[in-house]
Amino acid sequence: MNRASTLLWNGIRLPIAAVLLLLEPIVGFICGAGLVLGVLASILFEISAVGPRFPFAKAIIISLSFGLILFLYYGLLSIFVED
Numbered sequence: 001m002n003r004a005s006t007l008l009w010n011g012i013r014l015p016i017a018a019v020l021l022l023l024e025p026i027v028g029f030i031c032g033a034g035l036v037l038g039v040l041a042s043i044l045f046e047i048s049a050v051g052p053r054f055p056f057a058k059a060i061i062i063s064l065s066f067g068l069i070l071f072l073y074y075g076l077l078s079i080f081v082e083d
Contacts, residue, residue, distance in 0.1 A: 017080040024077065031070035038063025 042059040045051075 013080050013082075017077075020073075020077045020080060024073075027073050028070065031066045031073070034066035035063055035070070038066060 039060065042056055042063055045054050045059070046056045
C-alpha cells in the first residue's frame, strides 16, 4: 500500500476502532449476561413446567444469539484494531 492509502485507511479505521473499544465493556456485559441468564432461564422454565407450552426452542435460540453477536463483535473489533 502506498502512503496515501495508508493514511486514508488509518483515518477511517481509528475512529471506528475507538468507538468499538469504548463500547466493548457494555457490549460484553450485555451479551454475556443475555447468553448465560437466557440459557439458565430457558432450562429452568422448561424443566419446571410453569406453563402448558413454553417456547423452549425460541428462547434458547434467542439466548444463544447473544453469544453469536458477541463473537461477531469481537471479529469486527479485530478487523479495525490491528497490531
